[in-house]
Amino acid sequence: MTQSCGLVAVVGAPNAGKSTLVNALVGQKVAIVSPKAQTTRTRLMGVALEGDAQILLVDTPGIFEPRRRLDRAMVAAAWGGAEGADVIAFVVDGKGGLGPKVTSIAEALAQRPEPKYLILNKVDIADKARLLTHVERLHAITPFVETYFVSATTGDGVPELKTALATAMPEGPWHFPEDQVSDVTERMLAAEVTREQLYLQLHAELPYASAVETEAYKEREDGSVEIHQQILVARPTQRAIILGKQGSRIKEIGARARAELAALLGHPVHLYLHVKVKENWDEDRSIYRDLGLDWVD
Numbered sequence: 336m337t338q339s340c341g342l343v344a345v346v347g348a349p350n351a352g353k354s355t356l357v358n359a360l361v362g363q364k365v366a367i368v369s370p371k372a373q374t375t376r377t378r379l380m381g382v383a384l385e386g387d388a389q390i391l392l393v394d395t396p397g398i399f400e401p402r403r404r405l406d407r408a409m410v411a412a413a414w415g416g417a418e419g420a421d422v423i424a425f426v427v428d429g430k431g432g433l434g435p436k437v438t439s440i441a442e443a444l445a446q447r448p449e450p451k452y453l454i455l456n457k458v459d460i461a462d463k464a465r466l467l468t469h470v471e472r473l474h475a476i477t478p479f480v481e482t483y484f485v486s487a488t489t490g491d492g493v494p495e496l497k498t499a500l501a502t503a504m505p506e507g508p509w510h511f512p513e514d515q516v517s518d519v520t521e522r523m524l525a526a527e528v529t530r531e532q533l534y535l536q537l538h539a540e541l542p543y544a545s546a547v548e549t550e551a552y553k554e555r556e557d558g559s560v561e562i563h564q565q566i567l568v569a570r571p572t573q574r575a576i577i578l579g580k581q582g583s584r585i586k587e588i589g590a591r592a593r594a595e596l597a598a599l600l601g602h603p604v605h606l607y608l609h610v611k612v613k614e615n616w617d618e619d620r621s622i623y624r625d626l627g628l629d630w631v632d
Contacts, residue, residue, distance in 0.1 A: 341421035341504035385501035429461035
């Protein structure tokens with residue numbers, strides 16, 4: 336058996352469905368997903384297997400016009416994730432229009448040497464004529480090797496894309512054991528799951544001025560895991576929103592995060608959440624290190 340293994344950088348504008356696609360290709364959840372844009376903050380790697388091929392999928396933050404230091408770090412992480420990739424998969428929301436965010440990424444990709452695949456996502460809810468217009472316009476900007484139409488949510492077109500990516504992987508030994516689906520540590524996974532619940536439950540109430548730190552992660556003698564996390568926000572009003580009336584919201588966030596973590600980790604989880612107000616937390620170098628981001632001046 337000749338093994339092959341390579342890196343696929345999954346790039347695109349915020350909310351194109353990159354994380355959902357990575358999860359679909361891996362076959363289980365490795366990246367957090369929410370309806371809010373810019374959910375992915377750092378480079379997460381999902382490991383997909385197809386025959387003798389191991390496909391290392393780097394789910395990068397959405398590329399957008401950065402305004403703050405955190406934004407700049409996220410965009411730097413996105414382009415950094417594409418460095419040296421065997422394939423760049425450019426995911427585009429097939430239902431949306433081709434705004435300046437999408438066309439500017441396509442223009443940047445045109446300057447890169449890596450083979451590029453165009454992935455039109457959300458085709459199950461997209462207008463078919465619009466999809467063909469998107470393809471024509473984007474191919475006029477960037478020389479894509481292949482184009483694929485998929486729905487990461489329903490799975491349409493995902494097996495064909497996975498087969499194509501597997502075929503494009505260079506010959507070489509696998510980088511991860513057969514049963515490993517991600518390079519994310521359990522500490523980081525725990526923080527990501529809680530952060531996902533913040534987005535899912537608070538919707539527009541909580542802006543992106545929040546971060547989750549896993550302060551302690553220890554295994555108990557009975558096989559369960561004890562996790563202590565701190566949710567950082569910039570203002571007291573944001574803390575009040577997360578806590579909810581008589582602590583009802585934080586209890587619900589903790590309950591759902593605990594249930595999902597128990598399912599992902601395969602053993603009981605004791606999760607303790609604490610909300611702390613820290614003005615300008617996004618100017619703290621240690622927070623960037625915990626998020627897996629580089630400090631960008």
